[in-house]
Amino acid sequence: MTTLFSAAHRRRRLLATTLLAGAALVVGVLPAAAQDAGKKQLVIGGTAGSNIDQLQYGIVPILQKKGYKVRLVEFNDYVQPNLALADGSLDANFFQHEVYFNQFKGDRKLDLTALVQGPIAPMGVYSKQRKSLAELKEGDRIALPNDASNLARGILLLQQAGLVKLKEGVNPLRVSELDLASNPKKIKLVPLDAAHLPRALDDAQYAIINGNFAISSGLKLSDSVLLEKTPEHYLNIVAVKTKDKDAQWAKDLAAAYKSAEFKGVVDSKFAGYAKPAFLQ
Numbered sequence: 173m174t175t176l177f178s179a180a181h182r183r184r185r186l187l188a189t190t191l192l193a194g195a196a197l198v199v200g201v202l203p204a205a206a207q208d209a210g211k212k213q214l215v216i217g218g219t220a221g222s223n224i225d226q227l228q229y230g231i232v233p234i235l236q237k238k239g240y241k242v243r244l245v246e247f248n249d250y251v252q253p254n255l256a257l258a259d260g261s262l263d264a265n266f267f268q269h270e271v272y273f274n275q276f277k278g279d280r281k282l283d284l285t286a287l288v289q290g291p292i293a294p295m296g297v298y299s300k301q302r303k304s305l306a307e308l309k310e311g312d313r314i315a316l317p318n319d320a321s322n323l324a325r326g327i328l329l330l331q332q333a334g335l336v337k338l339k340e341g342v343n344p345l346r347v348s349e350l351d352l353a354s355n356p357k358k359i360k361l362v363p364l365d366a367a368h369l370p371r372a373l374d375d376a377q378y379a380i381i382n383g384n385f386a387i388s389s390g391l392k393l394s395d396s397v398l399l400e401k402t403p404e405h406y407l408n409i410v411a412v413k414t415k416d417k418d419a420q421w422a423k424d425l426a427a428a429y430k431s432a433e434f435k436g437v438v439d440s441k442f443a444g445y446a447k448p449a450f451l452q
Contacts (some may be wrong), residue, residue, distance in 0.1 A: 211421045217245040217253045219267040220367075221388030222293040222442065223408065227266055230437035234428040240421070248367050250276075250319060257411060258282045264425060266290060267384070269406040271345050272321040285417045286409040288426040289448040291438050293383020295325060295406075296396030297333070300373045304397050305333055308377070310357050315372035316380040318363035323348060326380040327361075329400045335359060345405075383445075393444045402446035 214235065218224035224246050232242045245262065247253045253265040254276055268276070270286060277284045302308065316326035324347045330336045337354040338347055349361050364372055369381040370389035383393065393399060400406075410429065416422050428434055435451050 217262045217265040221384035283414045285414040290408045291445040291447045292408040294399045297398040299378045312377040314378045315362040315376040317366040
């Protein structure tokens, strides 16, 4: 009798333990899904100038109408925004083109995904000492970004201006000073951190400056002596952690960029910016 009771008791305890374990699994899954569906507080990073301005004036108001509370974090370099996104300090960032993004996340082995494209202020050539590129003299110094993708972009802009010629067969997205086939004016390229390029105008005859840093320093696109014809792969992208790309808040963020309301803001406040096809 005691043996039968003990065996039955053990079976009931085992069944109860199994049911509780199953319940724990359900409890563990449902709140996570509910939390994802109900996430209404977002932290988004952007670099100083046009990128953070687009978020502030164009994207945040749209998200607020959908019930989101958005905090913007401003950065002054191209490294920290992706690191902050990867470590969870940010939910998304908006500051970089796809070429830089792919190279950076590959080099750092970050599990990030491009969510949607957005406008970018074109890279331009600026000068305080010359009124045009026609005044360029032999041996002039031209400062340009030192990160690999934007260095290549700057050199392509110089080729667009007819100042240098690249070797045949080189990858245009990865060119450097070593890939020049000709440099008839013997211009001296001075690679610098992108954020420091506006200050380089005091020393170099010209500087090739990313649009956001040009604008944040007080320059206007119309001040440039040459603006790039921005190809699609140099448009800005919104980046998120790969695990978040299908979250409802990420879908709402992507939809904000594709909205007629954002297009109206871009057309009125960011004239001259290169834009994806859906904002044309």
